[in-house]
Amino acid sequence: MQQRAASSGGSSTFTIPNQQHVDGSTRIGFGKHNGKTFEEVATSDLGYCQWVLNQEGCNGQLALFKSYLQGTAPPTDQNNNFNNNSRRFSQQHPNTQHPSSAPTSGQHPSQPPSSGWRPQNPRGHLPTFQEYAFSAPPATRNSISTPHLPLSGGGLPTYDPNRVQQYSAGSQPSMPPYQTPRTLPWQSTQNNVHNQHVAGYRTKSAPAAPTCQNAASDGKTYNFRMEIGSNGSLKLTSGDWLPRDLWRALSFETPLLRPVDNNPGEYVVNEALMPNTSRAKIIDKVIAEAKKLPGVAVVEPIPQFVLSVLSSNPTPTETIPIPEAIDAIQPPLKPYQRAGVEFALQRRGRCLLGDEMGLGKTLQALAVALAYRTEWPVLVICPPSLKFVWKDQILEWLKDHVRGDQVQVIMKGKDTIQSDAKFVIVGYPLMNNSKLQTRPNGSNFQVVICDECHAIKDSKAQRTRAVIPVIQRANRAILISGTPALNRAAELYNILYCLLKDFPSESKFHNRYCIKEQQHIGKGRVVNKWVGAENKEELYSLLTSTIMIRRLKKDVLKELPEKNRIKVPLDITDSKAQKVLAEVQQAQKTMRELSKESLMNGGGQRSEGFLEVWRKTGEAKIGAVKDYLDYLLDNDCKMLVFAHHRSMLDKLEEKVDGILRVKGSSAGKNYGLIRIDGQTPQTKRPELVKKFQEDDNIRVAVLSITACSEGLTLTAASVVVFAELYWVPGTIEQAEARVHRIGQTKSCVDIHYLIARGSPDEAVYACLKRKKEDTSAILNGEVETLKAHDSPVRFGGAKRTRPINDLYEAAEAAVEEVSELSYFRMFFPSPIALTRIPREMVFAMARGSYGRTKKCFRLAIGRVMHDLMRSYIARQKRSRIHRCHWIARLNAATREYNMPYAHFINGVRTGDMMLSRRVLTTLAETEPITFKAVLDESKRYWKVEPSRIRDIRGV
Known part of the structure; x- marks a missing residue:
C-alpha cells in the first residue's frame, strides 16, 4: 500500500512504501477495546493510551495505534517527513511545532491552530473532560491564526489572564460542529515532555493565578453558587457555559476544585485536602479562591441553615436490632420493608416514609409503631376516605397485639377518645377539634402516624395549623407519602419543619429552593407565589440525609409488570x-x-x-x-x-x-x-x-x-x-x-x-x-x-365498527412522513405490516399491550420490510423509494429493537404463503409501485381472504 505525503514546504511529494494508513476510524481488533475505533479509545481511556505510548518494540495493530496517538505515521526517510493523510499536524505548518517534538531549552511546545470552539452545548453531545480541557483555544470571529498557548514546565496549560480577557465569552465565534481536539492529554508525554500520569493533573506545577479584577476586559462576568450535590459532596456550579480559559483557571489554578466530566460548568470540592476543617471554612476558602479569577462576579454561598441542619442531624451509623414482635408479623416483611423500619428506628421513630405508591408504607409504619408499643396509644391522621382502610390494615397486621374494639375510628367532632383505645384514627378535617389532639387524660400522643402527609403542604390551611403542633410534640412521628411534593418544592417545607428541630423560617427555605413568581389577582394587586424548584440536588440530599427514605418500584419490585x-x-x-x-x-x-x-x-x-x-x-x-x-x-x-x-x-x-x-x-x-x-x-x-x-x-x-x-x-x-x-x-x-x-x-x-x-x-x-x-x-x-x-389509533365521535380501519389510517398517515423514522415506535414501518398481524394482535396493539406480543411484532415487521425492500429493488427504476432508504430503515429498526439483523430479515417462517408476498405478487403489474397501491390492495385482500392470516403468536 502506498501513501503520498507533503514535505514541509508543501512543494514536493514522496512515496512511503509498504505503509498502512493511520486513521481515527480504524477499529481495534484485540483486547478489551475490540471493535472500537482509534478515536473512541483515544478520547475515553487515558490509562490505556498511556500504557500504549510506553510500549517498546510493539508491532501490528498495536504499533499503528501507538503511531496514531503520537500524531504521525511512522517516518521512513532521513528527513522525517510525515504522512499527509494523518489527522495530526505535519511539517506543512512551519509556524506550529507539533507537541510530540521535544522543546528546546527555555521553549515550550505550542498549540496547533484552532478549528473553532463551541461555547454552548452541542445538539445531544456534551464534551468529555479531555475534550473540553485540551481542545484548541477559541479564536475571534475574524482571526486567521491563533496565538500560542503557553505550557508550564510539566506540559500543562498555564493560566494567563491576558488570554482570558482576549477570549472572553463576548468574543466567541459562532457554533461550528464539534470536532475532536487535535491535541490530546497523553501527547505531552512524548519525548519526555511530560511523564506524569493523567491523575497527576490534580498536582499542578503552574504558578498560582494572580489577583485581578473580577471581570473580563469586555465586562462579561459569570455568577456561581455553592451547593450540596445529591451524594452529599460540596459543589461549585454555574448555569452558563464558561469561556475556555476561565474553565482552565478554575480547574488548574484552584486546588480545591475538581471539574466534573461532561459538565464544564460544575466542580466538586475536594474536601480531603482540608481535613479536620468545618464545611463553613472550606466553603469560605473556595469562594475566596474563585473570586480572585477574572470573570467571576458573584459566588453565592450555601445558607447557614442548610449546614446547621445537616450538622445537627448527622446520618446515624449505629445498628438498631429489629424487635422480635416485628419479626413475628405474618406474612413477613420484605427486605426493603425491613430496611425502611431500620431507617426509622435509627432516627428514633421520626422520619418520612416516601416510598413510591404500592410498596407497603402502611405496613412499615405499623411495624415502627409496634417497636414503640410501650408508648401507645397511637394517633393515626389520614384522609377521611382512608379511615376504615387503616382500621382493616391494623387488624390484619397487628392482630396479635390489638383487638377490634381497641381501634377507634372518629366519625364526627362530637366523638370522644376511648380510654382503652390503642389506635385512634382521625381524618384531617376533624383535627381542628382540640379534644382530638390529645389523649383522654390531656397528655400528648407520643406516637403519631400521619398518612398522605402532603395534605399539610399549605401553611395557611387550618388542618396544617392543627396537625403540625401534634407532630412536633410527639416523641415518634412517622409521616407517609408516596408523593411528598405534588407540584413544587415549596410543599416540602412543612414536612421538614414538623420533623426537624430548629428548622429555619419558611421564607429562607423558599428563597433557597423555589422560584418567585408574581401573579395578578385583580384590582391591581400583585402577590408572590413560590413555584418550581431550585437547587434540586441539594434539596434531595437534605431530605435523604435527614428524614426521608424513598425506594422506587422499578428498583425493589422486579416482578411488577x-x-x-x-x-x-x-x-x-x-x-x-x-x-x-x-x-x-x-x-x-x-x-x-x-x-x-x-x-x-x-x-x-x-x-x-x-x-x-x-x-x-x-x-x-x-x-x-x-x-x-x-x-x-x-x-x-x-x-x-x-x-x-x-x-x-x-x-x-x-x-x-x-x-x-x-x-x-x-x-x-x-x-x-x-x-x-x-x-x-x-x-x-x-x-x-x-x-x-x-x-x-x-x-x-x-x-x-x-x-x-x-x-x-x-x-x-x-x-x-x-x-x-x-x-x-x-x-x-x-x-x-x-x-x-x-x-x-x-x-x-x-x-x-x-x-x-x-x-x-x-x-x-x-x-x-x-x-x-x-x-x-x-x-x-x-x-x-x-x-x-x-397511540397509533385515533378515535372520534363516529363509532368504530372495524378497528383494522383505524390501524390502516394510522399507517397511511405515517407513510406520508417517509423521511422520518419516528413512527418505528408505533410498530408500523409499512402498511403491509398490518396484513401480517392477526386480529387478536391488532386489538392488543391498539390498546397498547405490547408486553406479550412485542417479539412477534418485531419478527413480522422485519419480514415485511425485507419483502418490500426486495420488491422495490427489483423495480428500482420506477420505484418511489430508493434501495438505500430501505436499507437505512432496516438498520434503524435493528438498532431500535436491539435485535440481530438476521432475525429481521428472516422474520416469521410458516408453511403457508404469507399475505405480504401475495399482495406484492398482485401488484407486480402496477407501475410504479406506490404505498397507496400497496395499501389499497392490502385492504382488498384483507376483506376477501381474512382466513389466510395465521396467528403467529405460537410460531
Missing part, C-alpha cells in the same frame, strides 16, 4: 361536540388576550374562566371517550376510568353502563360497574372495592381523580383510562398506583391518557410533564418525565 403509558388523541367529529369545542377554543383565545394585558383587573376571573373551559372540554369529548371505552371493552379485562368533574362522571357512568349491558347480553352475562367519588359514603367504599376485586362481572370502576387517588387497592384491573387529566402529577401517579402495586398479577399495566386535539387537555399534559421533572429531581435524585408514547 411494566407500566405502559399511551397518549390517545381524540378527534371531535360530532356536530354538537364540535360546537362546544369551538366555544372552548374561543374562550382560550380570549384568556390569552387577557394575559397579554397583564390581567390587571381580571386575574380572578381568568381562573374561573379556565375552570369553565376545562369542564366544557369534558363535555365536548364524551362521545369520543365513549367510543374508545367501547373499543377497549371488547377485550376481557377490568379497567379503571378516572374523571374530575361531576358532570363528566355522571355521563361516563351512563355511557359505560349502556356499553356493558349490550356486551353482557351478547355474552350471556350480567356485566356491571361501580362508582366512587367524593359523595360516596366512607362506610360503603370498602364494600365497593371488595366487589370490584372479587366479582368477575364488575368490569369497570368509574372513579374521581381527587377522591380515589389514595389508599385504594384495585389490582384486579390492568387498564387505567384518564377521561380527564388533572394539573397535579402526584395525583395522577397516585391514581395509576391503584393498579400498579403489590398484588398485581397481570403481565402489563396500560395507562391511557385521552386528549382532545386542540383543547386545554394539551396544555394540562404539557404542565404535567414539566412538574414531573421538578418533583422527580427533588424526590428521586434524577430528572424523570411522564413517558407516554402516542
Whole structure:
C-alpha cells in the first residue's frame, strides 16, 4: 500500500512504501477495546493510551495505534517527513511545532491552530473532560491564526489572564460542529515532555493565578453558587457555559476544585485536602479562591441553615436490632420493608416514609409503631376516605397485639377518645377539634402516624395549623407519602419543619429552593407565589440525609409488570361536540388576550374562566371517550376510568353502563360497574372495592381523580383510562398506583391518557410533564418525565365498527412522513405490516399491550420490510423509494429493537404463503409501485381472504 505525503514546504511529494494508513476510524481488533475505533479509545481511556505510548518494540495493530496517538505515521526517510493523510499536524505548518517534538531549552511546545470552539452545548453531545480541557483555544470571529498557548514546565496549560480577557465569552465565534481536539492529554508525554500520569493533573506545577479584577476586559462576568450535590459532596456550579480559559483557571489554578466530566460548568470540592476543617471554612476558602479569577462576579454561598441542619442531624451509623414482635408479623416483611423500619428506628421513630405508591408504607409504619408499643396509644391522621382502610390494615397486621374494639375510628367532632383505645384514627378535617389532639387524660400522643402527609403542604390551611403542633410534640412521628411534593418544592417545607428541630423560617427555605413568581389577582394587586424548584440536588440530599427514605418500584419490585403509558388523541367529529369545542377554543383565545394585558383587573376571573373551559372540554369529548371505552371493552379485562368533574362522571357512568349491558347480553352475562367519588359514603367504599376485586362481572370502576387517588387497592384491573387529566402529577401517579402495586398479577399495566386535539387537555399534559421533572429531581435524585408514547389509533365521535380501519389510517398517515423514522415506535414501518398481524394482535396493539406480543411484532415487521425492500429493488427504476432508504430503515429498526439483523430479515417462517408476498405478487403489474397501491390492495385482500392470516403468536 502506498501513501503520498507533503514535505514541509508543501512543494514536493514522496512515496512511503509498504505503509498502512493511520486513521481515527480504524477499529481495534484485540483486547478489551475490540471493535472500537482509534478515536473512541483515544478520547475515553487515558490509562490505556498511556500504557500504549510506553510500549517498546510493539508491532501490528498495536504499533499503528501507538503511531496514531503520537500524531504521525511512522517516518521512513532521513528527513522525517510525515504522512499527509494523518489527522495530526505535519511539517506543512512551519509556524506550529507539533507537541510530540521535544522543546528546546527555555521553549515550550505550542498549540496547533484552532478549528473553532463551541461555547454552548452541542445538539445531544456534551464534551468529555479531555475534550473540553485540551481542545484548541477559541479564536475571534475574524482571526486567521491563533496565538500560542503557553505550557508550564510539566506540559500543562498555564493560566494567563491576558488570554482570558482576549477570549472572553463576548468574543466567541459562532457554533461550528464539534470536532475532536487535535491535541490530546497523553501527547505531552512524548519525548519526555511530560511523564506524569493523567491523575497527576490534580498536582499542578503552574504558578498560582494572580489577583485581578473580577471581570473580563469586555465586562462579561459569570455568577456561581455553592451547593450540596445529591451524594452529599460540596459543589461549585454555574448555569452558563464558561469561556475556555476561565474553565482552565478554575480547574488548574484552584486546588480545591475538581471539574466534573461532561459538565464544564460544575466542580466538586475536594474536601480531603482540608481535613479536620468545618464545611463553613472550606466553603469560605473556595469562594475566596474563585473570586480572585477574572470573570467571576458573584459566588453565592450555601445558607447557614442548610449546614446547621445537616450538622445537627448527622446520618446515624449505629445498628438498631429489629424487635422480635416485628419479626413475628405474618406474612413477613420484605427486605426493603425491613430496611425502611431500620431507617426509622435509627432516627428514633421520626422520619418520612416516601416510598413510591404500592410498596407497603402502611405496613412499615405499623411495624415502627409496634417497636414503640410501650408508648401507645397511637394517633393515626389520614384522609377521611382512608379511615376504615387503616382500621382493616391494623387488624390484619397487628392482630396479635390489638383487638377490634381497641381501634377507634372518629366519625364526627362530637366523638370522644376511648380510654382503652390503642389506635385512634382521625381524618384531617376533624383535627381542628382540640379534644382530638390529645389523649383522654390531656397528655400528648407520643406516637403519631400521619398518612398522605402532603395534605399539610399549605401553611395557611387550618388542618396544617392543627396537625403540625401534634407532630412536633410527639416523641415518634412517622409521616407517609408516596408523593411528598405534588407540584413544587415549596410543599416540602412543612414536612421538614414538623420533623426537624430548629428548622429555619419558611421564607429562607423558599428563597433557597423555589422560584418567585408574581401573579395578578385583580384590582391591581400583585402577590408572590413560590413555584418550581431550585437547587434540586441539594434539596434531595437534605431530605435523604435527614428524614426521608424513598425506594422506587422499578428498583425493589422486579416482578411488577411494566407500566405502559399511551397518549390517545381524540378527534371531535360530532356536530354538537364540535360546537362546544369551538366555544372552548374561543374562550382560550380570549384568556390569552387577557394575559397579554397583564390581567390587571381580571386575574380572578381568568381562573374561573379556565375552570369553565376545562369542564366544557369534558363535555365536548364524551362521545369520543365513549367510543374508545367501547373499543377497549371488547377485550376481557377490568379497567379503571378516572374523571374530575361531576358532570363528566355522571355521563361516563351512563355511557359505560349502556356499553356493558349490550356486551353482557351478547355474552350471556350480567356485566356491571361501580362508582366512587367524593359523595360516596366512607362506610360503603370498602364494600365497593371488595366487589370490584372479587366479582368477575364488575368490569369497570368509574372513579374521581381527587377522591380515589389514595389508599385504594384495585389490582384486579390492568387498564387505567384518564377521561380527564388533572394539573397535579402526584395525583395522577397516585391514581395509576391503584393498579400498579403489590398484588398485581397481570403481565402489563396500560395507562391511557385521552386528549382532545386542540383543547386545554394539551396544555394540562404539557404542565404535567414539566412538574414531573421538578418533583422527580427533588424526590428521586434524577430528572424523570411522564413517558407516554402516542397511540397509533385515533378515535372520534363516529363509532368504530372495524378497528383494522383505524390501524390502516394510522399507517397511511405515517407513510406520508417517509423521511422520518419516528413512527418505528408505533410498530408500523409499512402498511403491509398490518396484513401480517392477526386480529387478536391488532386489538392488543391498539390498546397498547405490547408486553406479550412485542417479539412477534418485531419478527413480522422485519419480514415485511425485507419483502418490500426486495420488491422495490427489483423495480428500482420506477420505484418511489430508493434501495438505500430501505436499507437505512432496516438498520434503524435493528438498532431500535436491539435485535440481530438476521432475525429481521428472516422474520416469521410458516408453511403457508404469507399475505405480504401475495399482495406484492398482485401488484407486480402496477407501475410504479406506490404505498397507496400497496395499501389499497392490502385492504382488498384483507376483506376477501381474512382466513389466510395465521396467528403467529405460537410460531
